[in-house]
Amino acid sequence: MKVLVTGGAGFIGMHTASTLIELGYEVHIADLLHSYYSLERKNIHLQQIEKTGKFHFCRVDLTDRKATAELFTAVKPDAVIHLAALPGVAYSLEEPLLYVDYDVKATINVLEAAGKSDVKKVVFASSSSVYGDQPGKPLKEEMANGQVISPYAASKWSAESFCHVYASLYSYSVSILRFFTVYGPWGRPDMAIAKFIKLAMNGQPVEIYGQGSGRDYTYVDDIVNGIVLSLTDEKPFEIWNVGAGHPVLMSRLLERLKMYFPALEVQIKGHRTGDVTSTWADISKMTKDKSYRPTVSIEEGLERTIKWAYENKEYL
Numbered sequence: 001m002k003v004l005v006t007g008g009a010g011f012i013g014m015h016t017a018s019t020l021i022e023l024g025y026e027v028h029i030a031d032l033l034h035s036y037y038s039l040e041r042k043n044i045h046l047q048q049i050e051k052t053g054k055f056h057f058c059r060v061d062l063t064d065r066k067a068t069a070e071l072f073t074a075v076k077p078d079a080v081i082h083l084a085a086l087p088g089v090a091y092s093l094e095e096p097l098l099y100v101d102y103d104v105k106a107t108i109n110v111l112e113a114a115g116k117s118d119v120k121k122v123v124f125a126s127s128s129s130v131y132g133d134q135p136g137k138p139l140k141e142e143m144a145n146g147q148v149i150s151p152y153a154a155s156k157w158s159a160e161s162f163c164h165v166y167a168s169l170y171s172y173s174v175s176i177l178r179f180f181t182v183y184g185p186w187g188r189p190d191m192a193i194a195k196f197i198k199l200a201m202n203g204q205p206v207e208i209y210g211q212g213s214g215r216d217y218t219y220v221d222d223i224v225n226g227i228v229l230s231l232t233d234e235k236p237f238e239i240w241n242v243g244a245g246h247p248v249l250m251s252r253l254l255e256r257l258k259m260y261f262p263a264l265e266v267q268i269k270g271h272r273t274g275d276v277t278s279t280w281a282d283i284s285k286m287t288k289d290k291s292y293r294p295t296v297s298i299e300e301g302l303e304r305t306i307k308w309a310y311e312n313k314e315y316l
C-alpha cells in the first residue's frame with residue numbers, strides 16, 4: 001500500500017513515516033520544510049526516517065493548488081495522512097491569515113487532489129483545540145461545537161468541515177483524528193515539554209502561563225498507533241479523539257520535571273490568550289471502534305523524552 005504523508009518532515013510526521021516504513025508500507029513524504037521552526041531540525045528528521053528505511057520525498061507547498069494536484073498525479077497514493085499545517089496556537093493570534101492558508105486552504109487542496117487521483121483513504125490531523133475552553137470534563141467527540149478561542153482552532157474546525165464536504169463529493173473514507181498535546185523525542189521546540197526540558201538543561205527558568213492549567217499530554221508513539229489503526233478503517237466518515245485519557249495539571253508536570261532538574265526555576269506569568277484552560281480526552285470511542293489503548297504514561301514518556309534530549313543536545 002502506497003501512503004503519502006504530508007508534513008512528514010515534522011514531529012508527528014517523522015514518527016509516523018518511520019513506523020509505516022517498518023510496517024512495510026511504501027512511504028512518500030510531501031513537505032514544504034516550513035520555517036516555523038528550524039529547517040536544520042526538519043532535515044535531521046528526514047535523516048532519522050532514512051535510518052528505518054527508504055522513502056520518497058517531495059518538497060512542495062500544499063497551499064499551491066496546481067502543485068498539489070501534480071503531486072497526487074505523480075505519486076498516485078492509495079492513502080494520504082494529512083499532517084502538514086502551521087501548528088502553534090500562540091502564533092495563530094499573531095498571523096491568523098497564515099492559518100487560513102496553511103491549515104484550511106492546503107487541506108482543501110489535498111482533499112480535492114486526493115479525490116481526483118482516486119485515493120481510497122484520507123486521515124486528517126485535527127486537534128483538541130476544536131473543543132474550545134470546556135474545562136473539567138472528559139471531551140467526547142460530539143462536544144465540539146465551533147465555539148473555539150484561537151485562529152488555529154478555528155482553522156482546524158473549518159478544515160474538519162471541509163473534510164466532511166469532500167467525503168460526500170468523493171468515494172474515499174475520511175478519518176479525522178483529534179490529537180491531544182503530543183510530546184516525545186524530536187518534540188516540537190515551541191511546545192511546553194520540549195521547551196521546558198531544554199531550558200532546564202541550560203539552567204534557565206521556565207515561564208508558566210496562568211495557573212491551574214492542565215493537558216492530556218499524549219506520547220507520540222500512542223498518536224502514531226492511532227494513525228495506523230485509522231489507516232485501514234473503511235467507514236465513509238469518522239471522528240476520533242486520540243489522547244492519553246489522563247489530564248496532567250501543570251503543577252504535576254513541574255513536580256515531575258523537578259525530579260530530574262531539582263534547581264528548575266519557575267516564573268508564573270499571565271494567561272496566554274488563545275490557550276484553553278485544560279484538556280482531557282475521552283478515548284472510549286477509539287477504544288471501542290479500533291481497540292486503541294495508550295501505552296505510555298506521563299512518567300515513562302517524560303523519562304524517555306529527557307533521555308533522548310541528553311543524547312541529542314546539539315539538535316534541541
Ligand code: NAD
Pocket residue numbers: 006007008009010011012013030031032033034035036042060061062063082083084085086087102106125126127128178179180181182183188
Ligand atoms: P510540525 O510543525 O512539526 O509538522 C508540520 C509539518 O508540515 C512541517 O514539517 C511543515 O514544514 C509542514 N508544512 C506546513 N505547511 C506546509 C505546506 N503548505 N505544504 C507542505 N508542508 C507543509 O507539527 P506537528 O506537531 O508534527 O503537527 C502535525 C499535525 O498535527 C499538524 O496538523 C498539527 O496541527 C496537528 N496536531 C499537532 C499536535 C501536537 O501536539 N503536536 C496536537 C494536535 C494536532
Ligand code: UGA
Pocket residue numbers: 087088089126127128129179180181182190191192193195207208209210213214215272275277
Ligand atoms: C498543542 C500544540 O501546540 C497544538 O499544535 C495542538 O493542536 C494542541 O496541542 C492540541 O492538543 O490540539 P498546547 O496544548 O497549547 O497546544 O500545547 P503547549 O504549547 O505545549 O502548551 C501546553 C501548556 O503549557 C499550556 O497550558 C500552555 O499555556 C503552557 N505553556 C506552554 C507554558 O506555561 N509555558 C510555555 O512556555 C509554553
